[in-house]
Structures are given as C-alpha cells and as structure tokens.
Amino acid sequence: MDSENLENINQMLEQDAELREKIKDQVTEFDKKTRVMTGLLNKIHSTPTNQLPALLDSVQPVLYSCSDVTAEIADLVPANQFWRWKDTWCNSLRNAVFVATLIEFLRSESLMTIQQVSDILGIQPSWKDRFVLTAEDYLHGVISLVNELSRLAVNAVTMGDFEQPIKISNFVKDIFAGFSMLNLKNDTLRRRYDSLKYDMKKIEEVVYDVSLRKLAPSTRDA
Amino acid sequence: MDSENLENINQMLEQDAELREKIKDQVTEFDKKTRVMTGLLNKIHSTPTNQLPALLDSVQPVLYSCSDVTAEIADLVPANQFWRWKDTWCNSLRNAVFVATLIEFLRSESLMTIQQVSDILGIQPSWKDRFVLTAEDYLHGVISLVNELSRLAVNAVTMGDFEQPIKISNFVKDIFAGFSMLNLKNDTLRRRYDSLKYDMKKIEEVVYDVSLRKLAPSTRDA
Amino acid sequence: MDSENLENINQMLEQDAELREKIKDQVTEFDKKTRVMTGLLNKIHSTPTNQLPALLDSVQPVLYSCSDVTAEIADLVPANQFWRWKDTWCNSLRNAVFVATLIEFLRSESLMTIQQVSDILGIQPSWKDRFVLTAEDYLHGVISLVNELSRLAVNAVTMGDFEQPIKISNFVKDIFAGFSMLNLKNDTLRRRYDSLKYDMKKIEEVVYDVSLRKLAPSTRDA
Amino acid sequence: MDSENLENINQMLEQDAELREKIKDQVTEFDKKTRVMTGLLNKIHSTPTNQLPALLDSVQPVLYSCSDVTAEIADLVPANQFWRWKDTWCNSLRNAVFVATLIEFLRSESLMTIQQVSDILGIQPSWKDRFVLTAEDYLHGVISLVNELSRLAVNAVTMGDFEQPIKISNFVKDIFAGFSMLNLKNDTLRRRYDSLKYDMKKIEEVVYDVSLRKLAPSTRDA
Amino acid sequence: MDSENLENINQMLEQDAELREKIKDQVTEFDKKTRVMTGLLNKIHSTPTNQLPALLDSVQPVLYSCSDVTAEIADLVPANQFWRWKDTWCNSLRNAVFVATLIEFLRSESLMTIQQVSDILGIQPSWKDRFVLTAEDYLHGVISLVNELSRLAVNAVTMGDFEQPIKISNFVKDIFAGFSMLNLKNDTLRRRYDSLKYDMKKIEEVVYDVSLRKLAPSTRDA
Amino acid sequence: MDSENLENINQMLEQDAELREKIKDQVTEFDKKTRVMTGLLNKIHSTPTNQLPALLDSVQPVLYSCSDVTAEIADLVPANQFWRWKDTWCNSLRNAVFVATLIEFLRSESLMTIQQVSDILGIQPSWKDRFVLTAEDYLHGVISLVNELSRLAVNAVTMGDFEQPIKISNFVKDIFAGFSMLNLKNDTLRRRYDSLKYDMKKIEEVVYDVSLRKLAPSTRDA
Amino acid sequence: MAEQPQTGSLKSRTAIVVVFETFRNELDEHNDRRERLIKNSRDVTNLSKKVIFLLHRIMTEDEPTPKPNNDRASRAAAKGREKLKEVQNLFASIRGEVEGDRFWRYQRNVSPGLQEYIEALSFAHYLDTGALISFNQVQQSLSDEHGVPYFPLTLEDYLLGLSDLTGELMRYAISAISQRGGRTIAREVCTFVRSCRADFETLTPYYKELRKKQAVTSQSLQKIEDATYAIAVRTSEYDLPPEMLDDVVAMVSGS
Amino acid sequence: MAEQPQTGSLKSRTAIVVVFETFRNELDEHNDRRERLIKNSRDVTNLSKKVIFLLHRIMTEDEPTPKPNNDRASRAAAKGREKLKEVQNLFASIRGEVEGDRFWRYQRNVSPGLQEYIEALSFAHYLDTGALISFNQVQQSLSDEHGVPYFPLTLEDYLLGLSDLTGELMRYAISAISQRGGRTIAREVCTFVRSCRADFETLTPYYKELRKKQAVTSQSLQKIEDATYAIAVRTSEYDLPPEMLDDVVAMVSGS
Ligand SMILES: [Mn+2]
Ligand SMILES: [Mn+2]
Structure with a gap:
C-alpha cells in the first residue's frame, strides 16, 4: 500500500475510534440521567395519587437537564452522520421519551406528541443531520409507557385509587387504536406492539374488577 | 393519540418503506453488475497470462457502467441519510472494489487507492451525505482481492506461469504490512485480516515450491 | 452444465421469484383488509350491546370484498401448487376466519362452519388445487375467536351487560368440548388449544362474579 | 360446534395423520436405499480407478429400484398435494440425485441433466401434481456431488491416479460457472453454493501439486 | 467392526425398535382411555352436585379398564428397564392418577394414596422393575387434581353449591401441607408446585366471597 | 439496603471501575509494544540469515522496555488479585513471550525458559500474587513461536538457506516432546497444541524436500 | 538428572522434557483442585436449597395455637441458620485450597454454591429482621471465630445471591x-x-x-x-x- | 403416630403429611445418589482423559533404539490398560448404586464418564490389535472377576465412545x-x-x-x-x- 493511501485510511479509522469514545462518554451521561429519572418514577407505584405532583416536580428538572446532553452529542456528531451513531444513544433516548410522556400523562392524562418530546429534550431543528428524535424511537418510548401504566393500574387500586385505572384504560385504548392504524413491519416495534394487547387486557380486567364492585365513583352509578 | 401526531408518524413510516423498496431495486441492479464481473474474472484462473489483457478489457465497460447505479442510489438517498442506508448496498460496493483493484493489480501490479476506486465508480464529492466509499468498505474489498490472489498464485503455476506467484507474493506482503499498521478493532474487518495470514502463508508456499525446483527465472539463479 | 439444462433451471427459478413477488402483493392487500376489519371490531369492547349490529354492519362489506383478493390469488397460483404457497397468506386467511366467525357469533350466537366461511370469502370449489380453506386454518381462526370472547366477557360486564358472559360461556364450552374430541398432534394448533383452557377459566370466573352478585337475570333466580 | 362440522374436520385430520404415516413408511424405504448406495459409493475413495466400473455396476440395480419407491409415493400423494408432502422425502431424493450424478460422472465425466435423473428414478410426467424432481432438489444433489469429488481428487492421488483430479477439476469448473449464472436467493442453496468455492480451491490445489511435480501424463509435458 | 459385533449390535437395535413400536401402540391406547375419562369429567363443572355420582359411575369402568393396558405394557418392558421406557407413558399415567384421585375426592373428600391408585390401575408388586407408579408421577397427578379443583370451586358457586368450595379449600390446604414437606429441585415438579399456590389463593378468594356473603349454611346457623 | 451497605458497595464498584480503566490503559501500551515488535519480526521471512542479528538487535530494546509496562501493571493490581485481572493482558503477554523466545531461538537455537522470559520482562518474584508469567501463557507463546517457525522454514529455503529448516525441525521436535508430557483439558491450549502437529508436518516436508534434493551441506558431504 | 535447566535456555530435548514435566505437575494439580472445588460447590448448593425449603416449610406449616408471625419467623431463621452452619463448615474446609491469590483463580468454580448459600442466608435474615443482609454480614458469616474470612466475598456473588432471594420472597x-x-x-x-x-x-x-x-x-x-x-x-x-x-x-x- | 395412612384414602392433614414425608425421603435419597454418581462420573472422565494422553505420549516419545512400532504399541496398550484398572474400580464402586432397575434411572448421569472411558479403552485396544473393540469386550471390562457386569452397557454409550475414538486416532x-x-x-x-x-x-x-x-x-x-x-x-x-x-x-x- 502506498503510504499516503495508508495514512489517509489510518487517520479515518483513528478519528472514528476517538469520536466513538467521546460519544460513548456523553451517552453514559445521558444514561445516568434517565436511570435517575426512572428510579424516581418507580415510586409512582407506591405513592398516593395526591402526592404524585410533588414526585413529578422532583423529576422535571432532571428531564430538562437532558437538553445539555443532547446538545453535547449533537455537537460531537459530524455533519450527516446521525444515522451512523444513533444506535449508540437510542436506548437512552427511548427512556427519555418514556419519562417525558409518563410525566405528561400523570399531569394531564394526555399523550405528548413527538414534537413536544423533541422540544422538551432541547432537540433543535438545525441538528437534523446530527441528532433527531425518530418516529421509531418515539413509538418505543410510548410502548414502554403503556407497559408501565398497566402496572400502575394494578398498584393504584391497591393504594385505594379506583379512578386511575379508568383513566389509564381510556388513555391506553386510544393509543392502541392509534398503533393499529400504523403499518408496522415485522420488526422489534411490531413485536412490542403485540405485547400492548396483554397490557390492555390486564387494564381491562382491573377496570372490570373496579366496576363490578362499584368501587369507583364513576362506576358506582352504573 | 391525536390524529395529527398519528398521521405525521404514519407518513414517515410509509415514506421509509417506499424508499427502502426503491433503493433495493437499484441494489439488485448493482448486484447483477458485480455478479457479471466476478463471473468473468473467475476466468483468470484458467486464462494464460498473455491473454489476460483481453479478458480485463471485457470487464472494464461493466465496471465503468457502475457509475450509473451509484448515481441512481445517490439520487434516491435523502440528504444526510447515507449511514442509514449504506448497509443495503455495502456488499455490492465491496465487490466492486474487489473487481476494480483486481483489474488494476493484473494490469500494473499496483494497489488502487480508495480515491481512485471512488473515481472509477463515479462517486461524486458532492454526494458526501448520501453515497461515499468508506475506508471500511475499501479494506473489505482489498481483503477479498488478497483471498483471490492466493488462489491465482496456485493456478498460475498450474498454467506454467512461475513468475506470477512471485509478483503476487511481493504485492501481498506489502498489503499485509500495511494492514498490520492499522489499529483495527475486534470486528469483522479484524477477523478477515486474520485470514490474510493464511493467504500469505499459502502464497509463500507456492513461491517455495517454485524456487525449490528453480522454475522461475528469478529464482533459478538464487 | 450443458446450456439447455442450465437455461431450463434458470427459467424455473426466475418464474418462481416473479410469482412470489406477485402473490406477496396480493397478500399485502388481503392483510390490509383484515387489519381494517380487526381495527373496527376492536370497538366491540367499548360498544354497548344494542349498538353492536350497526358496528357489525360496517364491517360486513369489507368482509365480502375479501373475495376479490382470494380470486386474485387463486388466479396467480399455478395448478397444483396450493401447498407450495399457502404459508404466504395463511395468517391473513386465519384473521379473515376470525372476523367472519366473530360477526356470526355476535349476530346469532352460533359457530359458522368451515363451509360457510369458505363461501363468504368467495372460495370456489374449482380452486381446490390452488386456494382452499384448510381445517387447520379454520381451527386457528376459531381459537382466535375464543381468545377475543374471553376479553369481551370481561368488558361486557364493565359496560353493564351481564348476560353476554353467560352466552359466551355456553358458546365457548361447546367449542372446547368439540376441540377435545379432535386428535391434535403436538404442534402449534395443540399449543393454542391448550390456551383455550385459560380463556374458558377466565370466562367461568366472570360468570361466577356475575352470578355471585346475582347481577344477570338468569342467575338472579338461581 | 355442530356435529357435522366437527365430524367433517375430524375426518380430515385423521386422514392426514394416516397418510403421513404411510408416506413416512415409504420414505424410510427410500432412505434405506440411498443409504445402501452411498455406503457402497463411499468405497470410491479406496478403490483403484480400474476397479471402479465393477463398483458402479453393483450400485446401479439399487438405483434403478428407486423407481419402485417413487411410484409408491406418487400413488399415495393425493392429487395436487405434491408441495404439501415434498419436504418429507426431499432429503432422500437429493441423495438419489447425488448417487445418480456421481455414477454418471465416474462413467462418462459428464453431468446428468435434471430430466435424465428424473427418468432414472422412474418419475412420470403424469405425476406432476404429486411427485416431481424440482430444480432446487436437483441442485442440492449436484452440490453434494461436488463436495464428494473434492474429496475424491485427494484420495485418487493417494491411490496413484494423477489424472482423476484433472478430470474432476475440469468438470467442477464447469458446474461452478453454471451455478454462478443462477440467480439464487439468500437461502440454503445460496449458502451451499458458497461452499463450492472451497471445494474448487481444494481441487485446484491438488491439480497444482500434480502438475508442479509433473506427475500426470497430461501435465508432464507442460 | 468385525461381523459378529456388528450383527450383535444390529440385533439389539432391531429388538429395541420393535419394542419401542409395541410400547407406543399400548401408550396410544392408554392415552385414548384417559382422554375419554377427562372428556367425561370435564362435565363436573356444569353438573349439579347431586348428579355427580351418576357421572362418576360412568367414568369408573373406563378407569378400571386401564389395568388391561398397564398389564400389556408391564408385559412388554424387559426386566430392570422400567426407567428406560417410563417417559413414553408417564403423561397418560399422570392423567390416570388425576382421574382416580378426582373421582375419589368427589366421592369421599379424601386423597387416594399412591398405593390405592396403583391398585386401581392394576399395577402388580411383581412388576417393580418394569412398571411402577413413582412418587413423581403420583405427585404430578395430584397437582393436576388441585388445578381442576380450583376451577371447580368457582363453577360450584355458579351452580349454587356453596359448600363445595369450603370442602375443596380444606382438602387443598391439606395437600399443600404435604407438598411443603418436600425438597424439590428446579424441575417441572417444582414449577407446578409453585402453581399450586395460585390455585390455593383462588380457592381462598371463593371461600372468602362465599363466607362474607353469608351464603354458606354454617354461617347461616351462626 | 441500608445506606451504609449501599455506600460500601458503591465505593467498591467505583474503585474497581477506576482500576479497570487504569489497567486497560497500561495494557493498550503493552499491546502497542508487542505490535511494533511483531511488525519488525515479520521481516525475518524476507531477511537473509546473515542479516538477522541486526534485525534482532533492533527489536531487543523494545522488548527490554516491556518491563516498564509490567511494573506499572504490577503496581496497579491489588494484593492477591492476579487471577482477577490477568485476562486483560494475557494476549499482550503471550505475544511478548513469543517475541522473546523467537529472538532467543534465532540467536542460539535454544528455548528460553519461563524464568528467563519472566526476567527479561522484568517480572519480580515479589509480585507473585499480582503479576506472574503463568505456565499457560508461556506455553501459548511457545506455540505461537512454533507456528511462526513453520512459516520461516518455508521462507528460509526460498531465500536459499537450507540449514535453517533442519535446525527448526530439530528444535520443534524437542518442543513437541515437551508438550506431549502434558495432560490437557479440552481448551484453547489443547486446540493449539493439536495445531503444532500440522506445523511439525509442514516442517518435516521442507526438510524432506531439502534432504532429497541434497541441498543441505551435511548431505553434500555425505 | 545431570541437566540444570534453570541456568540458561534449553538446548536439549531432555532438558525441555524435564521442564515440561514440572508444567504437567502444575496443570494436573490445578485441575485436581478445580475438581475438588466444583464438587464442594455442588454440595453447598444442595444443602442451601434444602435450607430454603426448610424455611418455606416452617413459614407455612400449621400451628396448633396461632402465635404472632414474628415468633414463627425467628424460629425459622434460627433453624435455618443452624443448618447453614454445615454449609459454612464446607466453606471452611476449602479455605486452604483458595488461599492468597488462588481465590480469584477458582472464583468461578466456587461461585454457584456460594450464591445459593447467600440466597438461603439472606432469606433467613429477612425472616428474622425484615431487612436485607449487608455485604459485611455475609462476609462475616464466611469467617472463622477470629473474624478472619475463609476467602474474600465478591460483590458479584453477593448481589447475584440477593437477586435470587426475590424469587423465594x-x-x-x-x-x-x-x-x-x-x-x-x-x-x-x-x-x-x-x-x-x-x-x-x-x-x-x-x-x-x-x-x-x-x-x-x-x-x-x-x-x-x-x-x-x-x-x-x-x-x-x-x-x-x-x-x-x-x-x-x-x-x-x-x- | 396413630394414623394408618395405608388402610384407605387420606382424610386428615396429619395423614397426608406422614405420607409426604416418605416421599421426601425418597426424593432426597434419589438426589443424593444422583450427586454421588455425577461426582463419580467426573472422576472417571478425568482419569480416562489422562490415559488417552498417556497413550499419545508413549506413541510419540523418542526411543533410544528404534524398535518396530508394534512393540511400542503393545507396551502403550499395556500401560494404558493398567491405568484403566483404576477407572474400572470406580465403576465397581458404584455397582450397588445402580443395581437392578436403578441403572436406567441414572444412566444419563453415568454416561459422560463411561463414554470417555470407552474412548480410552478402545484407543488402547486399537493400538494393541489394530481392531475396533467389540461391545462384548467393553461389557466384559466392566464386569467382576466372575464375569458379572457392574451394570449393563448401553449401545448408545458404546457407539458414542467409539465415535470419539476417531478424533484421537x-x-x-x-x-x-x-x-x-x-x-x-x-x-x-x-x-x-x-x-x-x-x-x-x-x-x-x-x-x-x-x-x-x-x-x-x-x-x-x-x-x-x-x-x-x-x-x-x-x-x-x-x-x-x-x-x-x-x-x-x-x-x-x-x-
Ligand atoms: Mn431460588
Ligand atoms: Mn477425545
């Protein structure tokens, strides 16, 4: 190999290796943040409904701080290389989507859009060749949300909140109907979508238990 | 899910599916071309050395025509999405690198650089966010070249050309030394690099056989 | 290989590849139809019993339109090759069986026979070497029906319909007794049949809950 | 389930089970025959070339007797159900192809066509909806032939026959060129085709050893 | 291998194959019997308590007839080879244990011992190295009994029998106490034993419902 | 977990993580050194025997400098934790053994002992619970040496040195006699030991060629 | 043997064979020790599993006169700990085999039994105290009467043993x-x-x-x-x- | 215990518990026996592997005065067979554990070692005789001095052991x-x-x-x-x- 050719190639390989290291460091940071948030949010299963706002307030600042990390990553990724590196951080990002949409549901019973999540994570339109929230990552986060809510429906009842399951049921039915309109290929997303059916069945059974026994005010009159 | 959010997502998913289909068609085209070329080049193992130029000449136009296909692909790939789609065509591209460098070796006993291969395949600098020849793909092609040359060393002797193995040996030694300077990570490239050692050993054994029997002019005097 | 032999073989391979593509397109169409129908029928879990007829009416035309797609497929499949290609569409077909039998149950509390389903899907006796509804596919569809009915039993109660579970229970008991007469081998069908037991248990528990609380007229007198 | 529907289904299932059993018995028979033949042909690796005809003669009657078994199977398979059952016997059939083509090569250094193999196995044109030799099965048998010949090239030399490798090399080169014209999908056949390269390389190395040392008459003059 | 050895081996193989076939035939017979019995006993879930004796009487003769089949198997199994073949019939045998103990419970609310089950199935002490009811198989059958009783507890209430669940509860608690004496490995028995706990929990819930609604006679008198 | 325990754990984890990082840095250093040395030593295959001393002299300083790196590592490893960390550097260490023993062989045709290699790498007796050259690592290095020598035997002849293969042959036979003293498990060492036999066979072939062509001086005098 | 293989690199086959004989002894000794530790670990696993069943048994068995659950739990824990002494003796018995730097060499062979032991011990501890046993407490249970550990407890074994505890709970x-x-x-x-x-x-x-x-x-x-x-x-x-x-x-x- | 659980089906918890205690003993005994056999099988494997290495060693070692290969081979076979006596003793020692119908219960646990033994034995046999050891010869080697087998040899173990032989050859x-x-x-x-x-x-x-x-x-x-x-x-x-x-x-x- 002539030396210029070789040097050229070696330089490319080394730059990549270095960059990979740097991005990995930022992803570790991102991962830590999402781990802290999911750790805190894990308490929703044992926190009475009226104390939820305080819990959510404690998570919010960490969520906002994620924009630091997304900015760092966007800074590192060379122009046009979003698709090269995205697998590195997609797990953290999906977890962040999960956190953001969970907080929003608990606050307002509504589903945060992909744009709103992007904004909250500080993702800039100008980064579009370096750091984007893709539909796929957003949907993965939303499925995790549903998985968690089916667990919450159960635990809310244990804590004596009989209305939460009904809210969850309505919310999840909507999401499920949405998903069933999407043309998903036979991949991970499709498999996880299939798992939604179990979540929904479980939630329906909780609502059944509550309404059969006329425990929730809304069902007591039924 | 609110319907705008949903429609938005669905549109993205459908566009991707459509694009995937179109790119796949072009890659099938690319693949056909490389199959034709490797089919023709397979004849080097039974073609006497003096008839090689004619054989190479018959391959050359197909190689040049690859620029049509690379242009089509570059046209399809959306801005910034090179890294998203490259896996689709990387096998064909590596085969094209193999073909280009094999022809060059047989013509001039020299190694075509990554830039020269890029040029021959009609890859434009302006496509850098859509279609590029990466160092990795180039190196894969070069390793395939060495694999083929170890076979050629054997067959050249069968056809009575005792100098070819010596030329090949010198050429491959150079490439091997080049590779050993690279800091390869523990991936496919590394594994294939390890296979180079076997090729080199085989080539050395052919040279040994030839020189032991004083068959090549250059070794006859040794 | 002599060239005639080779050409012969190549032609066979290419025809197959082309045919596969064409059938796949039709199956995609079939799949869309069943997706639309199951999407609509998903609403039975939140539709009061008296509004069900209207919902079913909206699905019926799509179901009838499936005969277009079965005709297209039957047209494509070469004589005698039913068993070669059937795996391609069997999922869609099983879903169609599910839809047809679910509608029939909700209308008349009776199980549609394999012949009736065949007829509704426009499957012609003359297609018997190209497109048939096999016993296996029919049974898969029926098992899906039972899976769905166990969910409906739960949701009917939530909506205040305490008779639906009892109807479902009687219907499913019958089907289960039928299945237990069949000599199923140790395959997917057998595994799914085992799942029926869970559905039946769930339905029995709903009936139990309803009768314990004397909610259904028929159980109130017990 | 109404009893007619049920009985109908049960009957179908039982007929299938019975048929499966009967076909399996015949396939066991077929398998025994191919096992006997490959057992005998295994001796080509230790039989001097001049004694090969006698060995082949001893295999021939068994090969002809395969037509009994194919006739039995064709008799059992219901009209149109070839594609349903073919997996049951395809291994035996591929082995029979291997045997037939191996004998033919050793006799005449030529490749038996798919039609010739069909004929020797007594496969009738009128069975086309029940028992056929497909291109795929034929190609699998041919690949097995090449695998075996690469071993024979080695063992022939050990037994002092230096011309056999050269015949084999020419024959296999032809087949390999043929295969490289086929548009194989990414399946088992494709993977086994890739293995042909190793066989060819090995054969080329044997020819190299022989010609380098001028051991074969044809290479002695080179 | 010398021919005596080979003949020896082949003889052993044929004997085993023949034996396997013969045992399998008997097991198919055994399996049919247990299928008939479980089919009949499935009706306990819809048979009023006072009509149970008649139902059980209809099963009894089939149960007694199992001794024909066990005798046939014991006859076939060579001396000392019980553990070699037992896997073949252990499913049928466990089902037979289930049937026997279920009938006994429904008749006398007591647990049939392993010896009693052995006797009813006609298992002779002299068969001890050829056909035995092992503790493991007996325990599996008893677990199936508990699984079924948890379902019966639910259905008995639906049919208006409020004492059955209490009888079942006491019985199952006794059995559970027995099981907790065992040291199990991480095998199927352990997994099924874990499932007992859920059955017990379900039965408890039924007893709870019944007690609190003061439906049981004992509380009516309290 | 109580907070003291948790703190305790976290402290241990951080210490380990930090240590791992530090050791890895040193190993990268070690690895670079061995890469440089093997790169240089690769030239023995094209260096005439009389110029070898100069080549070896150029490697020697790098080899001596390895003691810096071993000292750094020994410093890092906590008391008694040699076996915990050794996998991190064992590849580098085996390469160093290879280099040391290769140089020694080329200088004196003798096998450097494990103690001598230890000394040259600056491994101190006082490090025995932190950094040791184990028999296993030494043996791996020696096998690499034999692998390389079989290649050298071939290339020496090509360069006209007909004595080298004979020296190598005697040396390798001695080493093989050593290895056959060992009782190995089915591990890497066993697999690599098996490969020695092929090296020995290759070397034998070279000696054979050389002897029979009476190229070696000892036969010239005979 | 007249050869002195230590004094220089090895020039003769005899010298090489002599050295390799020492390697053989070393490897054989290592394999034998490994075997002994694997057998010991199997024994530990079996005994520990039995303790877990014992604890479950006591916690579910009928009591003639119902007492507070706490009483029963401490009784169970006491019985369990008693039985676990046997296991601790097994660990004490391999003390010599895993001394010094050897422990880390055989850690993977000791580990399976050790984790099962930790599962059993932590179950008894939970029944008794309602708390998670600490790292130091586990290490202490694996020490002699002077508090000197038989071998160092690794964090991984501690955590994996505890993780199994949740299944039993x-x-x-x-x-x-x-x-x-x-x-x-x-x-x-x-x-x-x-x-x-x-x-x-x-x-x-x-x-x-x-x-x-x-x-x-x-x-x-x-x-x-x-x-x-x-x-x-x-x-x-x-x-x-x-x-x-x-x-x-x-x-x-x-x- | 006043209860007579044998006389009829079990009506009381005490009766059930008494019966299940016999099951516990049965299961415990079975598991302990299984453990002993697994350990025995590991020992057999290790010893047999060593014999295989011994045979290779003798067949490749230098001879001061080269003799015909046959001499060396019979010497190797003799030494190997000598060592294999130890293995045969291990098999003899489990004779009681696998008596009667018990053999087939524990066949899978005995099998790994047994196959390695057959590999070693057949290697020695081949060196000595150039032939494949017969089923009866292997069974004989697993029998006492009166020719009574310690346990029946299965065809599968015989064939799988021989199949491994080809690798050593x-x-x-x-x-x-x-x-x-x-x-x-x-x-x-x-x-x-x-x-x-x-x-x-x-x-x-x-x-x-x-x-x-x-x-x-x-x-x-x-x-x-x-x-x-x-x-x-x-x-x-x-x-x-x-x-x-x-x-x-x-x-x-x-x-
Ligand atoms: Mn556990
Ligand atoms: Mn072996």
Missing part, C-alpha cells in the same frame, strides 16, 4: 396469602422487593448476569403486586377491618 | 507422520477410520447424538486423508522406496 408472599395474617406479610414483602429491585437497578450496569436476573426480579415483583391487588379489591368490597374478615372466613371454612 | 495419525515409519501408521489409521465411519453411518438413524459426532468423524477422516495425500504426493516425486526416503532424511537432519 415471591413464593413466600403468595403462599402466605392463603393464611391468617398473610395479607400483611404480602404487603410487607411487596414493599421490600420493590426496594430490592430499585437498589439493584442502580447496580445493573456493572454486571451482565445481574441484568438478566433483574428481569426475573421484576416479574416476581409483578406477581406480588398482582396478589396484593387481589387482596385490596376483595377487602374494598366490604366495610370490615381486615382482622375481622379473617375471623369470618375462619369460622365459615372451619379451619 | 486423527491426532495419532497426524503426529505419527513426522516420525520414522509414520507413513504406514497414517495409512493404516486412514483405512481404519474410514471403515469406522462407514459402520457408524448405518447406525446414525438410531441416535441423534451419533449423527452429530459422525460429522466430527467425517472431518477427522478428511484430515487424515489430506495427510496421507501429502505423503503420497511427496513420495511420488522421487523414485525411492519409502524406507530409503526415511533414511535419507534422517541422515540429513541428523535425528
């Missing part, structure tokens, strides 16, 4: 539910396992094996949550305090 | 090639392994495990064929009888 909670006072136990276990899961979550990045076991822990937790949910739903339907509910049921079912 | 053939007279050995082994493979081929339909091992046997055979091929190619180039070739090389290389 799930079984304990589910069977408790059908007993008097079981509802309280189920609720306590639920809280405890929830906090175990949370604690382990922060540690999963460090150990792959722990990540796998954490999935099992999550499943166990969900099973316990489902069970406590069922209790909550049932009791919500009636307006009686839990203890009275127990009494009513006991009266009716006559147990 | 491949190693033996490859290392032989670099020795004087090794060519003859390689050719003999080639013929022998070829016939083994053919014999096994007819038996593969019966055992799945044998089918897998047959693939390894085919690979081994190919390696031996490649080696004999290399010899053939080499000798064909010169017009000297094989023995003389050996002498020339020995003279040149001075060994």
